[in-house]
Amino acid sequence: MVKESELKEGISAIIPTYKGEKFISKLLDSLVNQSIDFNLFEAIFIVNGELDSTPDIIRQYQKDYPDVNIILTESEKGASNARNKGIEMASREYTIFIDDDDFISHNYLEELYRYVKPNRVVVGSFYDIDEDTGELRDSYMTPELINNSGIIENPYDTIKDAIVITQNKVLPTVNVKESSFNPELKNGVDISYYANLYPVNDFEFYVVDKDLNANYYRLWRQGSISRQDMSYDFNITDRLKVINDINEGLKKARTPEMKSFIGSLTGGQIVKINKYIEKHPEEYENVLKDIMDYDFDFFPYKYLNEDISKLNNESRELIISYAFSPTNTTTSNVVARRIMSEKKNVDVICANLDDMAKDFTLETYVHEFVVEKHVIESNFSTDWDNILNFSNEGMKVLGKYDKIYSRANFVHSHFLALEYKLKNPDTYWRAEFSDPLIYTFDERHLSPKLTDEDYINRMNEILSEKNLELINADDDINCVCEYLTFVFANEIIFTNESQKEVMTDTLRFDIEDIINEKSVISSHPILDLKYYYVKKSDYELDNSYINFAYFGVIFSNRSFEDFINAFDNLSDEYKDKVRLHIFSPNRTLFEQLLTKELLERTVFNANVDYLEFLNLTTKFDVLIVEDSYTKGHFIKNPYLPSKLSDYKGSNSAIWAICEKGSEMSKLDFEYKSHLNDYDENINVLNRIISDRTNAGIEGVKIDKDEYARxxxxxxxxxxxxxxxxxxxxxxxxxxxxxxxxxxxxxxxxxxxxxxxxxxxxxxxxxxxxxxxxxxxx
Missing domain, CATH: 1.20.5 (Single alpha-helices involved in coiled-coils or other helix-helix interfaces)
Structure with a gap:
């Protein structure tokens, strides 16, 4: 490590040059005419790559201007190698990088040197010169420099663009020598370099006043390396290399402010990636796979493949979700997916639920959209006291919102949203129901009676004013939740039409007109394909088999029996082509249900976190989803499996085994059959094997009675x-x-x-x- 005392006074100008004969005289003229004492600077020219007359031109200037410290050397090919050679040779206390096709005003080095000090970066004014017309014009970073001067209080925000280009700044050489340029990069080297220099140094930034005309002039010419034509190498491969270096810088950042700044440097890289995807959408999945292979600690997926200008809304909606990421439940995952698919910044209020399972992988990406998060201390419970506590504590911390959204499976969310709506009647309340709340199969009620007389009386006073039916102590908590939400919310979101009909039918209150007026049918959101390639799964598949996957549990009304029956009736030849992969906590139950031959061809796995699950869905030949059997329990099947939307986003084939007349049965799938239909399920499985083996298997007819026996x-x-x-x-x-x-x-x-x-x-x-x-x- 070089000590400051070992360096001479002045500035070392490091100038890489490659075939610069057309432009370099302009730069040399500006150097030999500097107003600074020639003893206070050295100009180190590093020739790299194929030679032209550039070295001869430099030697002539050395001969003509012996008083100027012009040094000529060479390096391996590449500007980064050249700059690193220059850094190694720099002998002055301060360093500046200059490109060979640019030039500087006559007083540039003198004025910048006037304000140098250890641990300070001094920046001059910056302009572009059009190569064709010679016209002087502002660059994209000129305004932030001419509108600021002196010590900059918030440099990583105020002059952000200027401090991450290689040129136009004088830096302490001892710090410069601690870093190096990445020779593997063809472009984006400036972002890479400063992303790793700034986090390990607490620099002060000083901008020279524009009235001093200490100007750096950049030659703007078509074909410059930073303005290359679009290509996969330039827009994708090189951008990912730069983002990889930014990630290295993030590891060194010690403060939230520095982490935020370094992370923001990915923005320019994402813009170039997005331009390529927009022009070549067919390459999107390849881009995602290349990103995933890096396994970045940080990548701004929020902005990938998006119109960035539309993402950051100023007026934020409040999301009320008792369970929210990182709490790992179906409800919290669906809320996260809705936020990520609606692509708007939001605030969130939730409970911490430390006693429930956590998934911190999804949290990273949904929180890109969360500006403010309020967390209420609460362990999980569906007791009324817990529901009331979440509502009361939530009201203490919430400010003013024009819009709120709440979702129930867990009724805590709707009860808090109700309180907020009653206090802020002008707020627009969107309320979503995942499933019917009052009862499940066999009319088993899902909640106890509401016995809180104070609450009942308070709500009845409000209902009386609206001439609506009153609640009483015989009503279940969930029944009260449904009723009050239907009455006071501005918009009711159902995942499907049958769910709406069932919930309307089971509610004892006659408010069908109110529900119809407010209802919106919106199935579970499907995430952008990019989220399927965030976390790479190492799960290995043998592609010589047809690989089926089932994710989830089974119970009395969802038994997996139809797949078992279909497999049992395959010929032995085609049974050997099947591999079933089950991801479930119900292994023991599956082991009891699967037949011996199917069990031998089944791979059991524990549940995986959500992002790995998404990636896994892209790997299998066929994803199996099965309806719940609801005949005799509901007037219609009110359920639409939430994982169905995840399957749809994967681009893998889906085999939907549907209850007749259900909402899932009305959807289009590559493969579809019905519960308890032996022939249909067998024929579908045969067709899957035929499609993937070109075996031309024909459907079969079986003795259903004999097989059932x-x-x-x-x-x-x-x-x-x-x-x-x-x-x-x-x-x-x-x-x-x-x-x-x-x-x-x-x-x-x-x-x-x-x-x-x-x-x-x-x-x-x-x-x-x-x-x-x-x-x-």
């Missing part, structure tokens, strides 16, 4: 085996209990014997003797 026998045997296991465990428990009882009895007997001894006359009579014995020990 066999399958019933298999399941009955499984049940018998489970019963035997349970009985065996019970017997073990009984044996253990007998042993415990025996030990307990023995202990009681011993205690009784000890008690008799302690209370005996002999024990009492020998007490003094034993006491005397202890004394003489």
């Amino acid at each position: 066999q399958r019933t026998n298999q399941l009955t045997q499984k049940i018998c085996e489970l019963i035997e296991v349970c009985e065996s465990e019970f017997k073990k428990d009984a044996a253990y209990e007998a042993q415990i009882n025996e030990l307990t009895q023995r202990i009681q007997n011993l205690e009784k014997e000890n008690s008799e001894i302690l209370n005996s006359n002999s024990w009492k009579m020998t007490h003094n003797l034993r006491k005397l014995g202890k004394k003489f020990k």
Whole structure:
């Protein structure tokens, strides 16, 4: 490491040059005519790459101007190699980088040197010169320099553009020598260099007053490396290399302000990437894969493939979501997806829910849209006291919003939104329901009665004023949530029409007209393809098989039986082509349900975090989604599986196994069949295999009664085996209990014997003797 005391007074000008014969005399003229004492600067020219007459021109100036310290050397090809060679040779206390096709005003070095000091960066004025016309014009960074002077209080904001170009600034050489330019970069070297220089130095920035005319003149010419024609190499490959270097700088940043500034340097790179994607949309997925391969700690996905000017709205909507990222629930993930798909900055209020599972991968990307986040201390509970606490505490911290949005599965969100709406009646309230809240299968109510008389009376006063039906203590909490939300929200969002009909039908209050007037049908949002390539999954697939994937749980009304039946009735030849991959916490249950042959061809996996799940969905041949069986429970099937929207965004084939007449059955899929339809499910599986093997498999007809009998026998045997296991465990428990009882009895007997001894006359009579014995020990 070079010490400051080892350097001479003055400025080292580092000038890489490559085939500069057409322009370099202009620069040399400006250097030999500088007003600064020639003993206070050296001009180091580094020739790199293919030669022309440039070295001869420089040598002539050395001969003609012996008093000027003009140094000529060479380096390996590339401007970065040349600058690094110049940094190595620099012998003065301060350093400036100049390009060989630019030039400087006669007083430029003198005026900048006047204001130098250790740990300070001094910046001059900056203009462009049109190569063709010679016209002087402002560059994009000229205004921020001529409108500021002296020490800049917020340089990383006020003069952001000027401080990240290579030229037009004098820097302390000791700091310059601690960094180097990346020779692997063809362009973007300035961003790369300063992204790694600034985080490790606490520089002060000084701008020379424009009236001093200390000007740097950049030659604006078509074909400059920073203005190249569009190509995958320039717009994508090189941009990602620069972003990789920015990520290295982020690791060094010590303050939030510096991290924000370094992260913002990706902006110019994203603009170039977006221009390429806009012109070549067919390359989008390849771009995403290249980004993913870097595994960046930071990448601004928010701005990728977007109209950046439309993203940062000033008036923010408030999102009320009891569970929110990083809390890992279906509800929190859907809210996050809605924010990310609507592409507007928002504020959020949620509960911390520290007792619930977390997914910190998704949090990073949804929080790109979150400006302010209010977190209420609360562990998860659906008790009324917990709901009321979330509502009361939330009202204490919220300011004024023109729009609010809330979503329930968890009713806490709607109850807080209701309180906010009652206090701020002019606020527009969007309320979304994920599923019916009052009851589920077999009309099992999902919540207890609302017994809070104070709350009931307060709400009834408001309802009375509107001539609406009153609530009472016989109403469930969820029933009250639905009713009050329908009445007071400005917009009701249902995921499907059947959900709306079921919820209207099950509500005891007759407000169908109100619901119809406010209702909007909006299925779960589908994320942009970019989010499917944020987190690369290392999950390996053997592509010699047809790989099916099922994500999620099974229960009595969603049994996976249709896939099992279809597989069982394949020929042995085609069974060997199938591999089933299950991602679920229900492994034991699946193991009991799958037949032996299917179990042998199944790979079980634990649940994965959301972003890895998205990437996984792009890898499989077919994604399986199954309806819930609701016949006899609801007038219509009100459910639309939330993962369906994730599947749709993956571009993988989907096999939807639908309940007849359900909302999912009305959608288009590459493969679709119906619950409990043996022939249809078998034929679909045959068609999948045919499509992917070109085997020309024909559909089959089976003896459904015979197969049903066999399958019933298999399941009955499984049940018998489970019963035997349970009985065996019970017997073990009984044996253990007998042993415990025996030990307990023995202990009681011993205690009784000890008690008799302690209370005996002999024990009492020998007490003094034993006491005397202890004394003489």
